[in-house]
Amino acid sequence: MSRVVVLVVVVVVVIVVVVTVVLVVVVLVVVEVVVVVTVVLVVVVVLVVVVVVVVVVVVVVVVVVLVVVIVGGDGVVVVAVVVVVVVIVVVVVVVVVVVVVVVVVVVVVVVVVVVVVDVVYQ
Structure with a gap:
């Protein structure tokens, strides 16, 4: 009788340990995948924004220079206008x-928490 009780206790402990290890591994894998996806998303967003900024700055500078050349004006005014426009565009970008990076990070944290809670409580 005592052997059966000991065997049952051992089996239950082994099952609990195995299930716990599996849950921890699953949670770690999910968190790792989400973190990698987040990093990739943030890098892609930043690269896209940088490209857009460069294009916008170039277009704005060209347009301002063309307008000043066509309308006529002082070179110092052209430089001042270009600098102001570039600074405004860079600040906005x-x-x-x-904002985009913060939103992505918050969404990822929420997803990780939801997945972890879901896995743990299943």
Whole structure:
């Protein structure tokens, strides 16, 4: 009788340990995948934004220079206008990048928490 009880206790302990290890591994894999996806998303968003900024700055500078050349004006005014426009565009883009990165990170954290809770409580 005591052997049966010991055997049952051993089997239950082994099952609990195996299930716990499997759950931990699953959670770690899911978290790792989500983190990798997040990093890739953030890098892609930042690269796209940088390309857009460069294009916008080039277009704005060309347009301002063309307008000043066509209308006529002082070279100092052209430089001042170009600098102001470039600074405004860069500030707006930096704000957009920060907002996008924060949103992506928050979404990923929420997804990780939901997945972990779901896996643990299944």
